[in-house]
Amino acid sequence: MGLLHIYCGDGKGKTTASLGLAVRMTGAGMKTAFVQFMKGGETAELETLKHIPAITVLRCDRDYGFFSTLSESDKKALTQCHNRLLESAFSGGYDAVILDEFNCAYNFGLMDKSRAEELILAVTRECELILTGRDPAQIFVDAADYVSEIKCIKHPYQKGVNARKGIEY
Numbered sequence: 001m002g003l004l005h006i007y008c009g010d011g012k013g014k015t016t017a018s019l020g021l022a023v024r025m026t027g028a029g030m031k032t033a034f035v036q037f038m039k040g041g042e043t044a045e046l047e048t049l050k051h052i053p054a055i056t057v058l059r060c061d062r063d064y065g066f067f068s069t070l071s072e073s074d075k076k077a078l079t080q081c082h083n084r085l086l087e088s089a090f091s092g093g094y095d096a097v098i099l100d101e102f103n104c105a106y107n108f109g110l111m112d113k114s115r116a117e118e119l120i121l122a123v124t125r126e127c128e129l130i131l132t133g134r135d136p137a138q139i140f141v142d143a144a145d146y147v148s149e150i151k152c153i154k155h156p157y158q159k160g161v162n163a164r165k166g167i168e169y
Contacts, residue, residue: 002096002128003145004120006136008103011150012168014132018098019045021130026054030095033058035085037105037133040064043169056092058085067108075110082111090119096128103133103140 005021007014022032032055040063049055060081064074082105089097099120105111120129121143131140141147163169 002125004125004140004143005128005130005146005148006103006140006144007130007132007148007150008134008136009148009150009152010134011152012155013150015045015100017148017150018100018130018132019049021128022055022096022098023052025096025128026052030054031093032056032096032098033089033092033094034098034100035059035089035102036100037082037085037110038064038067038101041169044166056094058088060085067104067110079110079112083115086111086116086119094127096130098130099132101133102131103136105133106137107135 005018007017019034022034025032034049034055034057036057036059040060046057049057060078064070064078070078086099089099102116106113106116117139120131120140131144136144136147157163
């Protein structure tokens, strides 16, 4: 039986924490699906994950950009992609499924919410399941076994420092 983890909050490190768990599970001989919602650009962790066969990366085939700039046709295409990612993640026989930035995609309605709830809230969960992103829906918080909030106390962005490769992406 797998448990439900949530890494949320406005601080840096939610994706990093989930990948730390994936690395730990890999060391124990387990397989992980790392599913990225809302992210299509290149990030440094993807280069490392290419060298870890036990971690499968699933993401959309293009970068749609920020939600605020999406056209209606892009929202539709992104929703279709997210729905495919969800189905793939839960049909691969993984020991863990990480749904990175799931909370954002769910809150913006960029997936079939009822299907997502059905998959995540399954009475018998076959794998460890990790949701990341700000503002998780209460339905998932109530069902979760672990909820870790990462709070921003201070961040260089507040001083005008842009995201840095290898640190923020």
